[in-house]
Amino acid sequence: MKFAIRSLAVVLLVGLAACSHNVNTTPGATPPSPQYNAAVGSDDFSIGLRAFCDQAVNFKAAINDPAISVAIQQGCKKAAQSNKLASAAIRAGNSSGATAYLNASITILQGLTPSLLNIKDANSQAAMKLAQSSAIAGLQVAINLQPKP
């Protein structure tokens, strides 16, 4: 079972990574817009974060530890607030600000690792760690898509 879960995690992450460099690769297409790519990245991260946070709610009964569930939701709230600030920075054309907020979100999500490791139900813990990895991978996509100064 553990092998299957790890295999699944690997293929999901590889699938996510494979998505990360595909913006505007159509032959003959116009050059990508930096702001457009940045907006794609912010939206990608919001999708991955939402999946992680929704799953934490869906697994709440199996996690069976209110303190852990609240800690995860506090991280979710902070990461979502940070991404909203990143989106606002992208609207304003502030790529360095957007990148800073996205990096802050990585720190927030990585900071949830101790809570996830304290989940006693093995399947719930594996599922949440997988979702965390996917959300962070989505975040890395977002950072990669930010315009470089």
Next chain:
Amino acid sequence: MATGNTSGLDPKTELAITLVNAGILAVPQIVAAIQAIKANSQKVAPADATALQAAVEALLTDADANDDHVIQQATSEGAV
């Protein structure tokens, strides 16, 4: 192992979906998110400046909607 790819997804993502559908691990939200991210990341920026600005705003509006959902849900679940 099947090698065909009729869904348009890359084979590894398709395999992941197969594993989830087989009940090995119930993570439909993650698979759905990967599909959405893949579709999202493959969008091509419009060449027209007005359409481009509208597309940027549409993406950021969607991001805000997802983030607002997460914030509201977290608050209702006890996050301060």
